[in-house]
Amino acid sequence: MLKNTLIIFLLCLLISSLVKSQEIKTIKGDHFELKLAPQQKAILILFPCYPCNIEHTQTEAKFLKDIEKKGISTLLLDYNQKLYxxxxxxxxxxxxxxxxxxxxxxxKENIFIGGFSSGGNVAILLSSYLIKTENSIQPKGILVVDSPIDLEELYKGAKSDVQKNKDAEAVAEGKFLIDLLEKEIGTPQKDIEKYKIFSPYLISSNSTDHIKYLKNSKVRLYCEPDLEWQLKNKKRQYKDLNAYKLEKAYHSLLDMGSQNVEFIKTKNRGIRANGQKHPHSWNIVERESLIQWILQPS
Known part of the structure; x- marks a missing residue:
């Protein structure tokens, strides 16, 4: 009888240990939320958009749901309000x-760094820095979601949106960006060298000072150039979109010999968590494809 009781007790301990080993551990800090996969195969680090936070990323980036069960730990950061x-x-x-x-x-294995909108700018610049300085944290992959990587073009686009006066939101954002960029960097006409330093990529001079460090990494550049929506709601053409700048950077990386860069143009995925149709959205990232991209051996 005592022997059977001992066996049952040991089995209970074993089951309890196995259950705990499969639990997702969540750790919160001042500027981060970390979810550790039970058996980590990779870690995905994400930066939010300019006015956003961790909660926004969790709500909008639907591909994150239970991704830890696939062996991918996630580190969501609260560092925002950064275009560079x-x-x-x-x-x-x-x-x-x-x-x-x-x-x-x-x-420090299989590290992927990404971001949405301005967060993608941060992801590129930080990844480039880590690679350039041969840091012990080395990104295996970089994920950029509809980001304004060319600050000169961002400034010009803001001016254009204000002038067109098509959409109140675009006008307000345009005025904000003009004021911000002029205060922090200057104007492209007078301070182009600063724009070159701070932009992840600059079309006017084909500046690859930052993205050149990514040529041996896996890179995904996401966008949804819904031209019908953009023309109707913002009066924008393809050259006005983040997609156009990302495509230019994609071709520059190809020209530098990159074998693992992808330019992904999605369709009908730009739906925000509240159901609003908007091509500038975390949701353009397709979950299963992303998981496969992260976990596939290189």
Missing amino acids: LTEAKKKEYTEELHTIFTENNIK
Whole structure:
């Protein structure tokens, strides 16, 4: 009888241990939320859009649901309101990542860094810095979702939106961007070298100072150039869109010899969590394709 009781007790301990080993561990910090996969095969680090936060990313990026069960840990960051990064910010974010990785015993393997809108700019610039400085944190892949990677073109587009006066939201955003860029960088006419330094990519001079470091990494550039929607709602043509700039950067990476860069133009996926149709959306990232891309051996 005692022997049977002991066996049952040991089996209960074993089952309890197995259940715990399959649990997703969530850790929250001042500027991050980390979800550790039970058996980590990769880690996905994501930056939010300019006015956004972790909660926004969780709500809008539907591909994140239960992605940890596929072996992909997620690190969602709260660092926002950045169209570019200074050298000081690159160092600060790098140190923060090291702290998170060290304190939570995260493997520095199969690291993917991405972002939506301005968060994609941050992802490119930080990834380039990590690769350039041969940091111990090395991105295997970079995920860019409809990002305004050319700040000169962003400035020109803001001016155009204000002048066209087609959409109140676009006009307000345009005025905000003009004021922000002029205060922080200047105007492209007078300060083009600063735009070259801070932009992930610059079409006017085919500046590849940042993206050249990504040529040996896996890169996905997502966009949904819904021209019918853009013309009707914003009075924009293809050249006005983030998609056009991303396509230019894609071809520049190909010209540099990149074998793992993808330019992904989606259709009818731009639906936000509230049901609103909008091509500038986290939802253009397709879940199963993303998981396969992250987990496939390179």
